[in-house]
Amino acid sequence: MKQAFHWFCRKCGFREDFGRSYYWKCPKCGSPLVISTGRRYEVSKGRGLARYKSVLPVTPLKYMGEGETPLVKVSEEGVEVWFKLEYLNPSGSFKDRGTSLSLSYARKLGYTTVVDDSSGNTAISISLYSRALGLKPVLFIPRTAPEGKKKILRFLGAELHESESRGAASVDVVEYSRSHPEAYYVAHTWSYFYVIGAATIAFEVFDEAGVPDYVIAPVGSGGLLLGLAHGFKTLLEQGLTTKMPRIIGVQGYSVQPVNVALKGVETPGEESWLADGIMVPNPPRLAEIVDAIRESQGDVHLVGNTEVREAWLKLVDQGFLVEPTSAAAYAALERLKTRLQGKSVLVPLTGSGLKIIPLM
Amino acid sequence: MKQAFHWFCRKCGFREDFGRSYYWKCPKCGSPLVISTGRRYEVSKGRGLARYKSVLPVTPLKYMGEGETPLVKVSEEGVEVWFKLEYLNPSGSFKDRGTSLSLSYARKLGYTTVVDDSSGNTAISISLYSRALGLKPVLFIPRTAPEGKKKILRFLGAELHESESRGAASVDVVEYSRSHPEAYYVAHTWSYFYVIGAATIAFEVFDEAGVPDYVIAPVGSGGLLLGLAHGFKTLLEQGLTTKMPRIIGVQGYSVQPVNVALKGVETPGEESWLADGIMVPNPPRLAEIVDAIRESQGDVHLVGNTEVREAWLKLVDQGFLVEPTSAAAYAALERLKTRLQGKSVLVPLTGSGLKIIPLM
Numbered sequence: 001m002k003q004a005f006h007w008f009c010r011k012c013g014f015r016e017d018f019g020r021s022y023y024w025k026c027p028k029c030g031s032p033l034v035i036s037t038g039r040r041y042e043v044s045k046g047r048g049l050a051r052y053k054s055v056l057p058v059t060p061l062k063y064m065g066e067g068e069t070p071l072v073k074v075s076e077e078g079v080e081v082w083f084k085l086e087y088l089n090p091s092g093s094f095k096d097r098g099t100s101l102s103l104s105y106a107r108k109l110g111y112t113t114v115v116d117d118s119s120g121n122t123a124i125s126i127s128l129y130s131r132a133l134g135l136k137p138v139l140f141i142p143r144t145a146p147e148g149k150k151k152i153l154r155f156l157g158a159e160l161h162e163s164e165s166r167g168a169a170s171v172d173v174v175e176y177s178r179s180h181p182e183a184y185y186v187a188h189t190w191s192y193f194y195v196i197g198a199a200t201i202a203f204e205v206f207d208e209a210g211v212p213d214y215v216i217a218p219v220g221s222g223g224l225l226l227g228l229a230h231g232f233k234t235l236l237e238q239g240l241t242t243k244m245p246r247i248i249g250v251q252g253y254s255v256q257p258v259n260v261a262l263k264g265v266e267t268p269g270e271e272s273w274l275a276d277g278i279m280v281p282n283p284p285r286l287a288e289i290v291d292a293i294r295e296s297q298g299d300v301h302l303v304g305n306t307e308v309r310e311a312w313l314k315l316v317d318q319g320f321l322v323e324p325t326s327a328a329a330y331a332a333l334e335r336l337k338t339r340l341q342g343k344s345v346l347v348p349l350t351g352s353g354l355k356i357i358p359l360m
Numbered sequence: 361m362k363q364a365f366h367w368f369c370r371k372c373g374f375r376e377d378f379g380r381s382y383y384w385k386c387p388k389c390g391s392p393l394v395i396s397t398g399r400r401y402e403v404s405k406g407r408g409l410a411r412y413k414s415v416l417p418v419t420p421l422k423y424m425g426e427g428e429t430p431l432v433k434v435s436e437e438g439v440e441v442w443f444k445l446e447y448l449n450p451s452g453s454f455k456d457r458g459t460s461l462s463l464s465y466a467r468k469l470g471y472t473t474v475v476d477d478s479s480g481n482t483a484i485s486i487s488l489y490s491r492a493l494g495l496k497p498v499l500f501i502p503r504t505a506p507e508g509k510k511k512i513l514r515f516l517g518a519e520l521h522e523s524e525s526r527g528a529a530s531v532d533v534v535e536y537s538r539s540h541p542e543a544y545y546v547a548h549t550w551s552y553f554y555v556i557g558a559a560t561i562a563f564e565v566f567d568e569a570g571v572p573d574y575v576i577a578p579v580g581s582g583g584l585l586l587g588l589a590h591g592f593k594t595l596l597e598q599g600l601t602t603k604m605p606r607i608i609g610v611q612g613y614s615v616q617p618v619n620v621a622l623k624g625v626e627t628p629g630e631e632s633w634l635a636d637g638i639m640v641p642n643p644p645r646l647a648e649i650v651d652a653i654r655e656s657q658g659d660v661h662l663v664g665n666t667e668v669r670e671a672w673l674k675l676v677d678q679g680f681l682v683e684p685t686s687a688a689a690y691a692a693l694e695r696l697k698t699r700l701q702g703k704s705v706l707v708p709l710t711g712s713g714l715k716i717i718p719l720m
Binding site for chain 2: 358
């Protein structure tokens with residue numbers, strides 16, 4: 001019994017069959033949309049994300065090596081840590097999962113250009129996948145973005161537009177997409193494709209090792225945390241497991257919207273710009289993130305530069321060549337170790353250090 | 361029936377049980393050694409190289425995500441190309457396979473320091489794995505090595521010694537290892553660990569897709585080509601297949617010792633410094649490389665900068681974010697396409713572009 005996927009708005013109830021149109025947000029009320037399904041989870045033959053095509057709204061048009069990342073289990077002071085090496089995806093971050101789905105949909109619908117506002121891992125991911133799928137990548141980035149990232153993006157053939165600030169970039173990109181009907185606005189902080197992409201991490205972990213007791217994930221726009229929640233919840237709801245992990249979100253003290261939403265008050269602490277990849281002040285899916293954490297009886301933890309740096313070097317010491325943002329979750333684990341004795345804890349390592357270390 | 365591994369010298373016949381001593385070259389005649397075995401190939405449970413532990417002289421002490429890289433099959437103008445994404449190994453190159461074996465052996469034998477002469481992918485691989493295995497990495501590099509690579513090596517905690525040239529580095533490193541009995545000289549251009557490491561690529565390809573008709577591999581010191589030959593030959597000799605791929609080695613016009621050895625004369629052509637990773641003027645295993653190519657009824661092809669650059673950009677266009685050296689083999693394939701109609705061709709993509717593109 002194959003039910004169709006559909007676009008759905010949690011806020012106003014907008015609902016439409018999936019597959020003919022694209023919305024980066026609800027056309028009725030402007031809220032983030034989800035893509036829901038009643039399809040049965042099963043593992044298909046093939047490689048990468050296609051193994052989970054039964055529950056994916058789009059099958060990747062091309063397999064480029066994304067997914068099926070290594071899972072490394074390490075026993076650390078009484079905690080069983082499951083590191084998922086997401087930085088070994090093709091462009092060096094877990095974003096490739098969502099990008100693969102999102103851009104395959106763009107191609108399917110006949111768009112010829114892809115546009116987004118990002119200067120980080122998502123921008124690199126989008127540029128790489130655009131080329132491979134025959135789409136033209138256009139990126140709005142803040143003028144202040146690091147030169148090394150601009151070099152990678154230019155090398156990948158992206159058309160770069162430099163906006164005054166991160167905020168200005170997010171306005172300029174919408175303007176651009178309005179006047180360019182051939183352009184598909186990825187809107188990665190809004191897009192449910194990135195949530196579903198991250199859900200495949202949960203599926204892979206489940207297939208290989210089962211359900212962990214805890215998940216500790218860095219939270220910027222929340223796609224990773226929501227994806228892991230979505231993935232494990234799918235397995236739970238379909239009766240493939242009776243266990244749901246507790247989900248711990250990790251933010252930096254400098255930008256902590258999830259913490260404020262969950263606890264009602266800002267928690268003071270050291271600045272945290274080292275974990276720049278999670279500095280998202282207004283994540284569009286904030287309400288969903290809070291719900292996912294609460295529902296799993298999870299929590300949010302905050303970290304600062306000192307802890308992030310220590311955790312980062314400790315990860316590299318173990319052979320994990322990641323970027324500092326990847327270490328935020330591991331820094332939080334460090335603090336929680338006494339509480340997590342005997343537990344299994346999934347820690348996704350999100351982005352490659354190779355993009356930044358040569359420039360340091 | 362488990363037969364022991366042993367060190368063996370093809371030239372003078374030196375032979376010794378493996379496991380108690382380490383030799384980077386034959387202690388009797390100074391030739392490169394091989395490590396041979398009579399053990400039966402089988403696929404074990406586990407992840408990474410440990411899956412092939414029955415035919416490995418050393419099992420990696422730690423799994424850090426190396427191996428099991430994606431295999432992407434693409435049909436290109438009548439040729440079935442099997443890309444093996446070796447640049448998605450933990451330090452960004454296939455060298456991690458050999459490093460994992462070599463350094464595990466160093467640890468097993470009680471060495472505390474690891475020393476090598478390299479400024480490229482091997483140096484980064486050795487530095488990363490040394491940290492993770494609790495060994496101190498010491499590297500002799502030419503003074504002229506690119507600053508970006510030095511930065512990565514320093515970040516990884518390597519002790520760097522700058523020699524006057526590549527040649528001087530290879531002299532200085534031997535000097536150093538003589539006066540430091542605690543130091544294990546990796547000698548990656550001599551080491552059979554790197555050959556056996558690369559053989560696991562062949563095993564993975566065989567398990568997933570069978571034996572290809574052709575293998576096209578870049579040849580510097582030859583570890584990759586010899587490893588692929590060793591791997592497929594092991595499968596053939598043990599009766600697991602009746603097919604052996606033809607092996608095509610690829611070098612640049614600027615440095616072409618294999619071509620000269622095979623054809624007796626230098627072939628003139630465009631300079632090829634873009635493929636810097638394969639510019640090895642005197643590969644210690646030259647005779648073995650020539651034998652492996654001849655025995656498989658293979659060949660050697662030469663490429664120049666223009667072809668390498670074109671092939672490189674074409675690879676990136678397909679979503680493979682590699683370094684130019686990785687493109688040498690693909691450049692050769694481009695030329696051979698009419699001859700390879702209907703054939704399956706394995707092309708390992710060796711190193712990540714992320715190490716150099718941010719610096720370009």
